Amino acid sequence: MKILIELPTWLGDATMASPAIENLLRYYENSEITLLGSPISIEILKNHPQVKRTELLVKGYKSIYKNSRRLGRFDAFFSFRSSFRSKYLKILIKSNNKFQFNPKRYLGPHLVQKYNSFINESLNTDFKAGKLKLNLESNSIDSAQLVGINPGASYGESKRWYPKEFAKVAIQLSKSYDVLIFGGDNEKKIANDIEEILVNNGVKNYQNLAGKTSILELANLISSLDLFITGDSGPMHLAANFQIPTISIFGPTKASETSQWMNKSSIILKKNLDCQPCMKRECPLKHHNCMKLINAQEVLKAIDNLKIINIT
Numbered sequence: 001m002k003i004l005i006e007l008p009t010w011l012g013d014a015t016m017a018s019p020a021i022e023n024l025l026r027y028y029e030n031s032e033i034t035l036l037g038s039p040i041s042i043e044i045l046k047n048h049p050q051v052k053r054t055e056l057l058v059k060g061y062k063s064i065y066k067n068s069r070r071l072g073r074f075d076a077f078f079s080f081r082s083s084f085r086s087k088y089l090k091i092l093i094k095s096n097n098k099f100q101f102n103p104k105r106y107l108g109p110h111l112v113q114k115y116n117s118f119i120n121e122s123l124n125t126d127f128k129a130g131k132l133k134l135n136l137e138s139n140s141i142d143s144a145q146l147v148g149i150n151p152g153a154s155y156g157e158s159k160r161w162y163p164k165e166f167a168k169v170a171i172q173l174s175k176s177y178d179v180l181i182f183g184g185d186n187e188k189k190i191a192n193d194i195e196e197i198l199v200n201n202g203v204k205n206y207q208n209l210a211g212k213t214s215i216l217e218l219a220n221l222i223s224s225l226d227l228f229i230t231g232d233s234g235p236m237h238l239a240a241n242f243q244i245p246t247i248s249i250f251g252p253t254k255a256s257e258t259s260q261w262m263n264k265s266s267i268i269l270k271k272n273l274d275c276q277p278c279m280k281r282e283c284p285l286k287h288h289n290c291m292k293l294i295n296a297q298e299v300l301k302a303i304d305n306l307k308i309i310n311i312t
Helices: 009-016 019-029 039-045 061-071 085-094 110-125 163-173 185-199 215-223 234-241 296-306
Strands: 002-006 031-036 052-057 076-077 098-100 146-150 178-181 205-209 229-231 246-249 264-269
Touching: 002 019, 002 185, 002 264, 009 019, 009 039, 009 234, 019 110, 031 039, 039 215, 061 085, 061 215, 085 098, 098 215, 146 163, 146 234, 163 178, 163 185, 163 229, 163 296, 178 185, 185 205, 215 234, 229 234, 229 296, 234 246, 246 296
Parallel strands: 002 031, 002 076, 031 052, 076 098, 146 178, 146 229, 178 205, 229 246, 246 264
Antiparallel strands: none
């Protein structure tokens, strides 16, 4: 059996699709899998033993057409994307069995469950959504205690907590932990703002890794953490894959749908305002209270509730 899987684009979504993909490959045991997706999604999921081929997703309609011809014929095609481009691709792919995720069919539950329901409906199965599974190695780093600070979020500014508050948490934690600051290329400024505050407060046991890691390097570093402080983001889901104790700070997005999946040591901080969740990239009310009203002391208290290490 030859199976083509079009992956979700974003790091977090691709990670949350892993239980559904695991059930799909459980159904098609001994099949040959081709993954089609963004560089990020392919990088994070390519290590499954049944994956024989990976193809980068192209955007232009002419390129999509040419790529679909080149891919060849498959016994089944599953798309975890619902964009118009993906619908166009579905028409072009040579397969008698084609299935496409429709988010409007699955209102309410966690995204992991939505993806899993898509696979169950497509295959007429009743698989349970298991743990996240990325088939990544976990390599320890020589450090007594490590905390990761992840201030960025690709979705938009509204999901980001404030550098000065992250810095306050990091300053306190630096007494017990070495500090790693994470972020992508477009998150260097917020990471540098945190670093500046740390330096001004005499903190030396930190590393600013924003823009300096590949996806696999990021995953490996996160696997080595003893504690993770993050917003709703892709790295948050990597931490869940490795069962890293995590404090997740939620503002405009739905924690019920995109919080960490099956992480026993996970605490969500959010304010439950009337305007939440707005699901906007920028605060439509211009006050950003869903994030502004969360302070460093609340995060430190939540960390204490995890009972990992005494930080006082």
